[in-house]
Amino acid sequence: MLCLTLFTYSMGKFGYSGTIPAMLLLLTVLIKSTFIIRDFMGLRGVSLLWRAIMYGWLWIITTAIAVTYLISIN
Numbered sequence: 302m303l304c305l306t307l308f309t310y311s312m313g314k315f316g317y318s319g320t321i322p323a324m325l326l327l328l329t330v331l332i333k334s335t336f337i338i339r340d341f342m343g344l345r346g347v348s349l350l351w352r353a354i355m356y357g358w359l360w361i362i363t364t365a366i367a368v369t370y371l372i373s374i375n
Contacts, residue, residue: 338352
């Protein structure tokens with residue numbers, strides 16, 4: 302997770318912008334959020350319902366952000 306954090310920080314520090322960097326940032330958010338949900342929140346061994354709720358929420362929010370961004374640049 303530290304490497305992903307440094308990656309996103311460096312993208313901002315060096316001024317990368319555009320669609321590809323934005324999608325890369327969302328990808329890192331998905332990866333980091335998966336680690337947080339699975340390991341830090343301890344949902345690795347819980348029922349499928351709880352995991353589906355958490356991962357579903359994550360994918361819905363991330364997809365909504367991506368779609369909103371892509372619509373706004375056109």
